Amino acid sequence: MPNDPFADADDLPARVTLRDGRQVVLRNIQAEDKAALQAAFHRLSADSRYTRFMASMRDLPEAMLESATHPAPDRAFALVAVTGDAEAERIVGSARYAAAAGSDICEFGVTVGDDWHGIGLARSLLQVLIGAARARGYRTMEGYVLASNSSMRGLAHRLGFADTQCPDDATLRVVTLHLMEEGSTSSLP
Structure with missing residues (x-):
């Protein structure tokens, strides 16, 4: 990946060496990834599933x-x-952001396998995700994080996100990052 800490999706696929020396390839998700995504979900611990999806789930629903x-x-x-190698990938x-049509705010989610925590x-x-959202003209990125999820809250803080109490739920925090400089205009339609 380039030196820009908020690399764009145009840089994908990209090989990344993590702090423990293991390497991964970051790439855009593909329609053919359904089974592999479900398998990755099944490898998550019950705690990791709950932390990410804020609900007890045995499987990812087909619609999801x-x-x-x-x-x-x-x-x-x-992206994933x-x-x-390709045969045994x-x-x-995984990570994603989504926005309501016409909105300049996108919401993100990140999921990492249990044996891949704490290594970057x-x-x-x-x-x-930040680079892709910024390049596409989003002004703000936000995420809803369990108050007890100190790992994600710490990462968000290190990347410049503000961390505030969710007004509707004391168990949640809202982490927010402003993606655009003051005075710049969004390129969203």
Whole structure:
């Protein structure tokens, strides 16, 4: 990946070496990733599933898999981190943002396999999301994070996100990053 810490999706696929020396390839999600995404979900611990989706889930619902693997190009972006060669490729992390039609605010989510925590994978995924959202003219990126999820809250803080109490739910925090300089204009239609 280039030196810009908020690399754009145009730089994908990109090979990234993580802090423990393992390498992953970050690439755009593909329609053919449905089964691999479900398999990655099944490898998550119950705690990781709850932390990411804020609900107990045994499987990703078909509608969620369809949405994840077919992001609307005008208002969503999704990528995966994979390891292994093409025949034995395995998804070990994923990230996406989505926005309501016409909105200049996008909401993000990041999922990282349990055995890939703490080595920079979530940071790499989130940095690409930030770059992609910025390049597409979004003014603000936000995420809803469990108040107890100190890892994601810490990462968001290190990347410049503000962290505030969710007004509707004391168990949630809202992390917010302003993507555009003051006075700049959005390129959204």
